[in-house]
Amino acid sequence: MIEFRSVSFTYPNSHAGITDISLSVATGEIIAVLGQSGCGKTTLLKLLAGFEQPTEGEIWVNHKNQQNLSCAERRLGIVFQDYALFPHYTVAQNIAYPLKINRVADIETKVQRMMDLVGLTAMEKKFPSQLSGGQKQRVALARALIFEPQALLLDEPLSALDASLRDEMRTEIKRIQQALNITTFLITHDQEEAMMMADQVAVMGQGAIQQCAPPKEIYHQPNNLAVARFVGKNNIFLGVVLTPTTVQTQLGILTVMATTLAIGSKVNIMVRPEKIIINPLSNDVNVVNVDEVVSSQFLGHLNEFVIKSQGERVKIHTIFADHQLHLISLPIHAIHLIMENPL
Template sequence: MNPAQHAAPHLRVRDIHKRFGHFTALGGVSLDTDKGELVCLLGPSGCGKTTLLRCIAGLEQQDSGSLHIGQRDISLLPPQARGYGILFQSYALFPNLTVEQNIAYGLAGSGREQVRNRVAEMLELVGLAGSEKKFPSQLSGGQQQRVALARALAPAPSLLLLDEPMSALDARVREHLCTELRQLQKRLGITTLMVTHNQDEAMLMADRIAVMNQGRVEQYGTPQEIYRQPATPFVAEFVGQGNWLPFESRERGLAQVGALSLRLSEQAGPAQRGRLFCRPEAVAINPADAQDNRFRAQVREITFLGNRCRMSFELEQLPGHALLAELDPESMPRLGSPDIWVALPPRSLQVFA
């Protein structure tokens, strides 16, 4: 657990509403971000995550609700008075200014020597020492994003806002820069709120994730909680892969799915009808004879994904209903024929009403 979680939150968002005409972009969003924490706003396009970030930044005015950084109420303050740094996906560097001049842009009012020292410090921090006199066009995409980050950090803000900062980069550069940014954020201890639609990015970087859908936060928790105990069907479907099995009735710890009776754990949830959810990696392949929820199955397709394989299969007693399992490539030779046994461990089955 983050030690800061015992202290007062650094950023407090309370019941934020925002409408654009008849469209509700934010329908009462509340969340706390602790000092030094990196929180990701994760969700599909149009879910409200960028609108929330823009309200916090003062680039949009919320219709109602309050925003605090520490003890300061920033709800109605202009952007320049809120004390944050912001990094956009487009970098937003001035093409006619040098790297040094871009970073110094937010230091207006400081002495010349102070600015020069701060720029040098920021370039050292982001690994671009010696690039002061270059222009943005002379830098790669990853280097331009580092300059934009240095500019956001130069005024020593108490809050860093990141709006899809890696989306314009290719996959290899993105992963490398994500790791670098996370290490830098930890070292500086700066509270950070990051918008992304990329779940891998959120899982890699975040202390906590707020999964958003249709202007609301569906779940707010650690990456492990979001993945292992999704609070709603939307979170279960949006984050990672999953199997769904509709059940019609339930009694004495068993759920009836077509011709199958599936044993559930005591923590599975109280619903008497609904859907069972199971992650592909929880499916056991060729398990021991005595294992619960063990059924014959037929392999339909196997997809090689590098460090793992994804297998599509159907249960003999539930034909036409494709399910997924994930296994390591070394397990493939042990599958033998397309006819196999699988088990859906009770502890891995989550119930949604």
């Protein structure tokens, strides 16, 4: 279990850092900390690992306060972005290193067991220069796990791999993490990686947690505009609540899921591009005329259209290559209201 309790940190002679971070990660869970460069996610990892100490607040791991404990005393396994393997050591020697410096017994058996777990069987005598990117990643992961750490810290672990290897290693890391039931703290800027691997996603911005929730909630129900704009692609329109189930927008009056927001409230309306229906049936709700198709792009797995209706631009993702767009529909369940200052 990992807990950040009202943790703040500011770098010396700087305003950069994090402010009042509170997070709780249950044993065996993966949390992905997601955000743009400079948002503070790497600072969180440094504080958890013991490379920096909080200015305020406390960090607890497995019900123990980590204050003033060294990196070694925290017993956390860390996989860095560049793997940090010893080039003059073999695979087996790299993996065995944490056991060797701690003079643990039966090293060879433990190394072999770990190599089998991460898929490196029969590669113990190879050197890092002889390995692929994915194999190096497995060595780094095995070395981080070999001494049975309290938790696993992953710092942008897949950013150096090509797309196909990233997909493979996401699945592998998740498999290994579940097999060991180890609490995992993942730092990433890759949204797909966070959504696929994590039990919780914490979206950071300007040194603070904007939202922390399961991936589906982060994607479909962002709690503010910062999260809505950062995670995935979207359409955001300004609206005013007319009744508990309708809002006035530039596109017209839209029917929405029942809301408790006050009549007259200004809201932002988010609709994901893939939720929009093109050329809907006559009895569909929230049907909108297409005045102009502004652009059309083939993206491989889908087509992206940008249309204009009532002066409002709407982005649409669909598998259908239909250039004869006359009407679109915004399904009720696809409309998410965000109560916040107007755009």
